[in-house]
Amino acid sequence: VDGLDDAMVLEAGVTLAQAHEEAAKVGRRFTVGVASEGSCTIGGLISTNAGGTAVLRYGMMREQVLGLEAVLPNGEIWNGLKRLRKDNTGYDLKQMLIGAEGTLGVVTAAALKLHPLLASRAVAIVGLGSPEDAIQLLARAKDETGGAVEAFELMGRLGFELTIRNVPGLRDPLSSVHPWYVLIEIASGEPGVAEAALERLLAGALERGLISDAAVAQTDTQIKAFWHIREGHSAGQKPEGAAWKHDVSVPVSKIPVFIDRANSAIEAAYPGTRIVAFGHVGDGNVHYDVIRPLGGDDDAHDALRSEGAKIVHDITAHLGGSISAEHGLGAMKTAEALTYKDPVEVAALRAIRHALDPQRIMNPRVLF
Ligand SMILES: Cc1cc2nc3c(=O)[nH]c(=O)nc-3n(C[C@H](O)[C@H](O)[C@H](O)COP(=O)(O)OP(=O)(O)OC[C@H]3O[C@@H](n4cnc5c(N)ncnc54)[C@H](O)[C@@H]3O)c2cc1C
Incomplete structure (x- = not known):
């Protein structure tokens, strides 16, 4: 893990949770976060081009990869573990392997981008009338915070209600019922900035009638509880x-x-x-x-x-x-x-796969 290059090199079997821990040890942050972080691996995240909750600000896995090492279908090892941000030398083989679901090779290691740690985080759950209002709120949030929106998650009333009812330990942070909810997180590298920006944003949105109500998390425990409502949406539906x-x-x-x-x-x-x-x-x-x-x-x-x-x-x-x-x-x-998909694109994708794996031995049942 290198704080000067803002990069870390990991073998493919490292879990996402371990990657976060290692980055934090040198005061850096790896920005992909998914609920399966304890079990999913760097190789799997790359091969599925995982997204998660912070894509809005940092992009998907595809945007985090600086270099790759992989075993190609013919058995050769490709050593592409560069840590460069600029390498404009033709086709980008690593980008083809990312999201390839294991069809173009086995990823064995990766060099990944790191970001500075955050000094302030502010999270709120707001109640609003419609998805239109949510999109207006998103636009205002991006404008007013200078792009510091870390996450913006929409939830309809039914999913919100089922999650609160079916996932133990959760409660509705708002006192009245709303047709739609947004979890918004603002984050900044400067202490106090995120909290102030969120407060300003919500006050303005309430005044304009864009939102009906808002609860701002006051502690880290409350931040976790708010996120738990969003992340509990799959579990909340299961008993139904x-x-x-x-x-x-x-x-x-x-x-x-x-x-x-x-x-x-x-x-x-x-x-x-x-x-x-x-x-x-x-x-x-x-x-x-x-x-x-x-x-x-x-x-x-x-x-x-x-x-x-x-x-x-x-x-x-x-x-x-x-x-x-x-x-x-x-x-x-x-x-x-x-x-x-566009047939022209599919034909090109099939040609790439055939060139690298003419016998179709890699994950033959998936993709084109
Ligand atoms: C509870 C939960 C929440 C999730 N939330 C999100 C989310 O919010 N956003 C999101 O994008 N995804 C989400 N996911 C999906 C998640 O991105 C994938 O589960 C994870 O990235 C896959 O990693 P894995 O190590 O489990 O791979 P596996 O499930 O083992 O494999 C996934 C695919 O990648 C291939 N593969 C695995 N390792 C390699 C390798 N080293 N080289 C080549 N191919 C390989 C496999 O053949 C398979 O096709 C979630 C999953 C769960 C279970």
């Missing part, structure tokens, strides 16, 4: 029965229209289903889950999964979005992705 999960992205400005169109179409086609829309809205990512009707049958709901996905994904594609924002394609979504 089978759910179709979609991980889509659209341009940020199109999020309200996406949610509106998808809700209308799903409610019309499958009355009684319960929609939980939430996610990293600051970077256009919506986790759009459809839970079976109350008292409904899990198997019957599961049987309709592909049909429902087509409705949601057609709307996404029509808005210029992606049917997999951060979860990759794996074996499950590949065929469907092929129907939405």
Whole structure:
């Protein structure tokens, strides 16, 4: 770990939690954070191009990788563990391996970017009337804090309620009920700056009627509790029965229209289903889950999964979005992705794969 180069070199089996610990030892920070940090590895994070909650400010895994070492499908070891920020020498092989889901080689080590530690963090949960208001709040937050928005997570009322009800130890930080919620985190390298910026932002938004209420975390324990509500959204849905999960992205400005169109179409086609829309809205990512009707049958709901996905994904594609924002394609979504991707692009991607792995021995069931 090198604080002068702002870089660390790790073997692929290091867990994300270990990477965070090692960076902190030299007063630096690795900015990718996902809920599976105790088990997921650097090799897996690179091969899935993981995202997480701070993509808005720092980008996905793809933007954190300075160099890679990998075993290519022909058995040769590629030593590309450079720690350069500028290396403009033609095709970028490491970028092809990132997000390749193991199809172009086995990643064995990586050089990753580090950032300075933060000196102040301020987190609030706000209640508001609509996704439109949330997008307006995001724009104001970016403008007013000079780009210091660390995270901006939207949560619909149903998901919020199920999480508070079903995940032990959580409670609603606001005294009244709202149709939509945002968890916003502002962070700065200077002490006190984040707290002051968040306070100013929320006061202005309340005055303009953009938000209805806000609770600002006063302690680190409260910050964790607020984040727990957001991160508990998957666990909060589990006891409610089978759910179709979609991980889509659209341009940020199109999020309200996406949610509106998808809700209308799903409610019309499958009355009684319960929609939980939430996610990293600051970077256009919506986790759009459809839970079976109350008292409904899990198997019957599961049987309709592909049909429902087509409705949601057609709307996404029509808005210029992606049917997999951060979860990759794996074996499950590949065929469907092929129907939405440009055929010229797919042909080029297949040619790259064939050139590196003519016998298709690497993860043969996934990708193109
Ligand atoms: C609770 C939970 C929360 C999550 N939250 C998020 C989130 O917020 N954002 C997000 O983007 N993702 C999220 N994820 C997904 C997460 O990004 C992936 O689970 C993780 O990055 C994969 O790492 P892994 O080591 O578990 O890889 P695995 O699951 O073991 O592998 C994933 C894929 O990468 C390939 N692979 C693994 N290691 C290598 C290697 N060394 N070389 C080549 N290919 C390899 C595998 O073949 C497989 O195709 C979450 C997952 C969980 C379980």
